[in-house]
Amino acid sequence: MTVLSRLLFLAFTPYKCTSYLASRLPPLIGSNSRSVIFTTKQTTGRRLFASVTPPEERAAGRTLPDYGKTTVEVDTIRLSKIKKYRRKDLDGNSLVDQTLSELKTDVEFQETAKMLKTIGAKRMNLEEKKKRRRVLDNLGVPGFNEFVQQKYDAEQQQHTSSVDDDAVSGSYKPAIKREATKVLQLNIGLYCNQACSHCHVESSPKRMEMMSDETASKCLEILKNSPEITTLDITGGAPELNSAFRFLVQMARAIRPDLDIIDRCNLTVLHEPGQADLVDFLKEQRVHVIASLPCYSSKNVNMQRGQGVFDRSVSALLMLNEAGYGNPDTHPELQLDLVYNPLGAFLPPPQDKLEEQYKIRLDDDFGISFNQLYTMTNMPIKRFADFLYRRGELEEYMNLLVQNFNLDTLSSLMCTNTISVGYDGKIYDCDFNQQLGLGTGVSTVHEGGKTVFDITKLSDLKSDKIRTDNHCFGCTAGMGSS
DSSP, X not given: OOHHHHHHHHHTSOHHHHHHHHXXXXXXXXXXXXXXXXXXXXXXXXXXXXXXXXXXXXXXXXXXXXXXXXXXXXXXXXXXXXOTTOOGGGTTOOSHHHHHHHHHTOHHHHHHHHHHHHHXXXXXXXXXXXXXXXXXXXXXXXXXXXXXXXXXXXXXXXHTTTSOHHHHTTTOOOSOOOOOOOEEEEEOBOBOSOOOTTOTTOOBTTOOOBOOHHHHHHHHHHHHTOTTOOEEEEESSSGGGSTHHHHHHHHHHHHOTTOEEEEEEXXXXXGSTTOTTHHHHHHHTTOEEEEEOSOSSHHXXXXXXXXXXXXXXXXXXXXXXXXXXXXXXXXXXXXXXXXXXXXXXXXXXXXXXHHHHHHHHHHHHHOOOOSEEEEOOOOSSXXXXXXXXHTTOHHHHHHHHHHTBOGGGGGGOGGGTEEEEOTTSBEESSHXXXXXXXXXXXXXXXXXXXXXXXXXXXXXXXXXXXXXXXXGGGTTBTTOOO
């Protein structure tokens, strides 16, 4: 109650009450006091005096540790977010049973599973390739390499009008060439507690393929023998649910303390049984977490990744924030990045603008912070290709990718500086080629190819050509997808 309010209260309070209240006030007269006099209705002429002392003087000689710390710029004060979205009730509560239940009623998933069992992965991938080729033929688009060469020639011809031939010669390198390998990517298994509709590796709780300890050990040996590697990118499935995950992380950190170790995390895995200490483990090993979050709204995320996934993802992000992830000012070594991919047959928005929107919405709605956002174009393969084909949108989407082909993306494609290793040790140029069975060192599909047991270091692959096909339009559209 303010001083004025107290005095008005006393002025209009019966005499007996004001007598008592007056006795509870500070001394009536003081050398530095200001006196206020007013008359009660009940007793004419009776005066009541109340001393009003300035706050600074009342605080003198008192221990008030926090008084005066509040800024006078009160418009800048913000209330902290209540962490009600940190769902501790989900800890140890598996998503697997729910995912399996949803798969039973997922007609498209059941059809794909039946086809895989009937004709096998090789024929499925060949059929998928034919579908893409047919729609490209309808569009009058040649094969990927021929298309790239045509674009290169056209741009080179345009430049000859402004610069001399010698300057143009050698300025462009349209062929996708392997550079020194900087990233060793390991897909250590296809088992996952989710079954996302866009998943290009077709992971689910039904996929039991896992990397063996022997293969993991060989990968670590290759890492040790390849000092040019700057990043170990561990993916899946849900890689954390593989028994080799922590072994790989710990040994890689011991071999290369400066290595950027990435965990491609679906977030919901942090709530799975047996993962109570996962966040602490990631923090201790300074693992760089790159997490999937295809939107900042629950509707879109749950549609793409399963019911209840959004709430679990938000809770998991808060867990990581509590451990220091996503706060570059206090824990620059604990990087938390998010990945966006479109819900349907369209290109992602500009990455910088979408990142700004993500940061505003996630902070305002949930108090979540993160470092960077990456936008990824959906590749027209596997589940997403099936999705497009069933909706009659495959041709439209392939045309979208072709029309937005960007020659400048060629130099930054993942296949130029990355080697991808499958759970079985087979070597590929990228994660997408891995799922299509396009091995390194051969021209066949799902047959032959080099494995980690054929090499001692990654530079042994330098002479092997990068394999491309019509799915590569996905990585070269817009700002790229690598």
